[in-house]
Amino acid sequence: MSWYPAAQRMELQPESDAQPAISPTQFIVHSIAAPWSPGRVFEYWRDSTNLESHFAVGFDGSLAQFIGTQTRADANAAANRRSDGTGAVSLESASNTDHSDPWTPAQVEQIVQLGVWLHHEHGIPLRICRTPDDPGYGYHGLFRAWSTSGTACPGPARIEQWRDVVFPAIVARATGTEPAPDPQPAPAPEQPATPARHRVTIAGLEYGYGAHGPHVRQVGEALIAAGHGSHYAVGPDEDWRDPDTLNYAEWQRQLGYTGSDADGVPGEQSLRRLLGGTLPGEQQVVDLDELIAAARRDPDLPQGGTTYPAAVRPVEAALAAEGLLDSYAGDGSFGSRTVAAYAAWQRQLGYSGPGADGIPGLASLAELARRHGFTVR
Secondary structure (H helix, E strand, C coil): CCCCCCCEECCCCCHHHHCCECEEEEEEECCCCCCCCHHHHHHHHHHHCCCCCCEEECCCCCEEECCCCCECCHHHHHHHCCCCCEEEEEEEECCCCCCCCCCCHHHHHHHHHHHHHHHHHHCCCCCECCCCCCCEEEEHHHCHHHCCCCCCCCCHHHHHHHHHHHHHHHHHHHHCCCCCCCCCCCCCCCCCCCCCCCEEEECCEEEECCCECHHHHHHHHHHHHCCCCCCCCCCCCCECCHHHHHHHHHHHHHCCCCHHHHCCCCCHHHHHHHHCCCCCCCCCEECHHHHHHHHHHHHHCCCCCCCCHHHHHHHHHHHHHCCCCCCCCCCCCCCHHHHHHHHHHHHHCCCCHHHHCCCCCHHHHHHHHHHHCCEEC
C-alpha cells in the first residue's frame, strides 16, 4: 500500500490491515461538515463510526493519511466495492456544518498537490469521471452511487471551486504547464491573548470556563496527578476558571493536540484519557465480544494500537485500580501488559492454566465490573 510522503501518517486500525486491497483509479473529495483538524477526524473514525476516508485536510492545510491508498476506505460506497478490484482514493476536508463554505487557499493547495501525486503514483487519468466507474477525478456528490443515499457534499461553493480552480490546477501542475509554488515556511500558531472562555457538554455535564460541580474538581485533581497543575495558586475547586483551562491546555498538548484543539476546553477523548476512560455521570458499558477481540488482536499491533478502545478503557482503569496494571495511560489498547494484568486478575479469582490466559471471560469480567462500576453486555 502507498503512503503519501507529504501527509502525517495516522494509521487507522483495524481497518488499515483488515480491509481488502484496491487498485486506485479514482480520486474523490469530500467535506466532513465539521471544523475538524485531521487529528480530530482520526479520533472520530477510530472511536465513533465504521466509515473512513484515506486522507483528511484541515482549514490550515494540515494533511493526514489514515489508510494506504491501495486499501479500501468505506466513505465512497459503491466506488470501492467493484468486482474488478478497482476503487477510489478519498479525502475529507474541514468545513462548516452545512457544507456552505469554500475551501481555504491552504486546503486548495493541499488537494492539488495530492491530486498530482495520485496521478503520478497510481496513473489516475487527468479527467473528471464521466460515470461512477470511470477512472478519473471527482467530488462526492458527482454520482449517487458514491454515497448510500445521495449527497450534496462537498457543497455548491466547493463544487464550483473544484471545476474552476482545483481540477484545472491538478491538470496544469501534473503536465508541467503550471509551476509548483515555492514552499513557504508554516506560520507559527497564534496564541490566544486570553484563555478560552466557552463551555462544552460531555455526557450531560459542562466543562470549560464557568462550569460548576464536583466533576470540575475531579478534572483539576486529575490534572495535578498528571503533572499539569502549575497554574493553580489555590484549588482546584468546583468552579472552572482560567487556571483550569490553562492546565488542561497543557494536557492536550502532551497528547499531541495543537492549535484550536489545544485551547484548554476538554474534548471527549482527551477527557477520557485524563480520567482513565470513565466520564463523570456516565455508566460505562463493556461489550465482552469487543473486549475479547481486542485482547486477541491488540498485542500484535504497533505500540498503542487499538481495536475497540471504548471497551478496553474501563477495564484498564479497573485493573489499574486493583494494582495489577503498571504504566496505565488509558490508551484503550489491550496490549501485552494489559493481557498480563488480566491474567493476574483471573489468578486472583482462583483461575489457573487456560482459565488464566489473560483473555477475558464473562464471570471474571462481571466480577471486575461489580467492583468498579461498569456493566457488561
